[in-house]
Amino acid sequence: MNVYATAGALLLTGLLSTQAFAEHKYSDWGPAVNLGCGTINSPSNDFGPAISKGGLSLYFSSNRGASDPSNSKIYVAQRPSTSEPWGPPQDLGPIVNSPGGNNPSFSRDGHWMFFNSARQGGFGDTDLWASYRAHVHDDFAWETPFNLGPGVNTAGFDAGASYFENEDGSAPLLFFGRGASGAMQGMTSDIWVAELLPDGTFGNARPVPELNSTQGDQRPSIRFDGLEIFFFSNRPGSTPNTMGVPTTDIWVATRNSIDDPWDPPVNLGPEVNSAFGDFNPYISPDGLTLYFASNRPAGSGCGGSDLYMTTRTKLRGKD
Numbered sequence: 001m002n003v004y005a006t007a008g009a010l011l012l013t014g015l016l017s018t019q020a021f022a023e024h025k026y027s028d029w030g031p032a033v034n035l036g037c038g039t040i041n042s043p044s045n046d047f048g049p050a051i052s053k054g055g056l057s058l059y060f061s062s063n064r065g066a067s068d069p070s071n072s073k074i075y076v077a078q079r080p081s082t083s084e085p086w087g088p089p090q091d092l093g094p095i096v097n098s099p100g101g102n103n104p105s106f107s108r109d110g111h112w113m114f115f116n117s118a119r120q121g122g123f124g125d126t127d128l129w130a131s132y133r134a135h136v137h138d139d140f141a142w143e144t145p146f147n148l149g150p151g152v153n154t155a156g157f158d159a160g161a162s163y164f165e166n167e168d169g170s171a172p173l174l175f176f177g178r179g180a181s182g183a184m185q186g187m188t189s190d191i192w193v194a195e196l197l198p199d200g201t202f203g204n205a206r207p208v209p210e211l212n213s214t215q216g217d218q219r220p221s222i223r224f225d226g227l228e229i230f231f232f233s234n235r236p237g238s239t240p241n242t243m244g245v246p247t248t249d250i251w252v253a254t255r256n257s258i259d260d261p262w263d264p265p266v267n268l269g270p271e272v273n274s275a276f277g278d279f280n281p282y283i284s285p286d287g288l289t290l291y292f293a294s295n296r297p298a299g300s301g302c303g304g305s306d307l308y309m310t311t312r313t314k315l316r317g318k319d
Helices: 003-015
Strands: 046-051 057-062 073-078 102-106 112-117 127-132 157-164 173-179 190-195 217-222 228-233 249-254 278-283 289-294 306-311
Touching (some): 046 278, 102 157, 249 278
Parallel strands (some): 157 217
Antiparallel strands (some): 102 112, 157 173, 228 249, 289 306
C-alpha cells in the first residue's frame, strides 16, 4: 500500500473546495502586543502560533515543562468568544506530540493541521506532517499524523507549512521553508512550494525565487486569497541588533493575482519588528490579525520567546 497516496487521497478529498474571494486593501499594521505573561506566554520558549477560523482556538509550540529544551510540543488555548480572555494552554496530547511538534497551521475548513516534527518515520532532520479531525470544533480530536511524503520532505530541514486552496478549484499548494540539515538550517533556508496532485500526494517541491534571498527565509503564511504572503528573514534590510548584525524580521510580499509572480518583499517595519528577532508569522483567516513570536527581553516579554499580535483594518471603498 502506498501510505502517502492513501492518506493523501483523503487529504485531497477533504481539502479541495472553491470559494470566491475579493481582493481587499488594508490599513497599516498597529503596534505589536504581547499576548500576556502567565496566560499564553511563559518563561520558556513560546513560538509558532496559529489561530483557528473563528478565532476561538490559539495553537502554538512551547518547550514549557520539557526536560529537554529542544523537545517542543503543540499547545492550544481556548476562549468562549473573541472578546474574552484566553484560557490556560493545554497540551494536545501524545497522538500529536509524540515526541513533539512545531509550527502548526490549518486548512481553510479546519479539518487538517500541518506541522513539522523530527519524529521517527520521516525522511531527514525535520519533516512536514498532517493530521485530520472530523469535528472542527474539537481541539483534541486530531488523528494519528502522517508524513507528507518525499515530494515535500528531504534529508534536511522542511518546516513551517502554509496551505493555499485556489478559489478556481485548481490544485492546492503547500508553501514551506526548506534548509540544510544541522546547525546551519536556519541560515540556508528558502521558501518552497509543492502542488497537491490528483492522486492525493504532493509533487516535487520547487523554490519560490522572488521570495528568497542569500540569507534564511522561513515559515511562510499566505493570506486566504493568495495575494499576500508573510515570512521571516534576516536578509539585508532587517533590523540590526546592538552589534549591527541583522536580526530576523517579518517580511511581506504581495501580487496582483495568483497567476502573477510575487512583488519584492517589504519589511513590516518598527511597529512590528524589533532588534531582538521576530519570527514565525501567521496571518488570521480574515487577514486582519498577524500573530508571531519574538525574543524581546524581559520588561516587554515574559522570558524566552513570546507570542505577539498586531492588527489592521479593512479600508472601506477600496478594491
